[in-house]
Amino acid sequence: MESSKLIGIAREIISTLVIVGIIVGAGILITGTWPFMVAIESGSMEPHMHVGDVVILMSPDRVGITTYVEGVEKNYKAFGDYGDVIVYHPNGDRSKTPVIHRVIAYVEKGEHIPVKIGNKLYLSKYVADHSGYVTQGDHNNAPDQPIISSPVKKEWIVGVAKLRIPLIGYIRLIFS
Known part of the structure; x- marks a missing residue:
């Protein structure tokens, strides 16, 4: 050559x-974050986010985090329901696939973990082992805590979802 x-x-x-x-x-x-966009890999956020969508994230330090509880009070919605949607590392473990779910409430250590069923919140039998956010997929009947992760600490959060771009995430999903 x-x-x-x-x-x-x-x-x-x-x-x-x-x-x-x-x-x-x-x-x-x-x-203010990396990665600043993620592809949706599961149907846990249906009907508001779909497999193959790409979501643009912002640092929680720049935009803050509004829980479902606060969203109801302020009439603040993101992606079709009250409260913000975040991406986080379960239990802070960066080797695990990050989770993208709605922030339901903030709990202090020792408080009961709330469960969102429909538009109502109920207290579960589970108690928070430390302070943090309770999260739940819009399509799920139970919160992530304590099954997927303990309450989400701020340092485990990758970003707050701010924009959804339909379908283009399939390109990334094909190669992974």
Whole structure:
């Protein structure tokens, strides 16, 4: 192969990496988190989010977190229901697939964990082992706590969902 062809290929690779770097850097700068977008992998957030959707995240430090309980009081909705939707690492374990679910309430250590059934909240028999957020998929009949994770600590949160782009996440899901 000629050296001019090799130089051309190297130039294309370098320019592609620079463009990707600019996009990633701008995304982190704008959202304050990494990753700043995730693909929905399960139906637990139906009917408001679907498998294959991509969700853009923002750092909770920039946008705050509104629980379902607070959302009802303020009449604040995100993705079709009260309260924010977050992405978090179950029990802070970064080796596990992050979960994307709605924030139901904030509980203090020793408080009973609430369960959202329809539009009503009930107290479960489970008690929080530490303070944090209680989360639940919109399609689920039970909260994530204590089954998937203990109450979600702020440092476990990747981001707050702010924008849903339908279907384009299938591209990522095909390759994973």
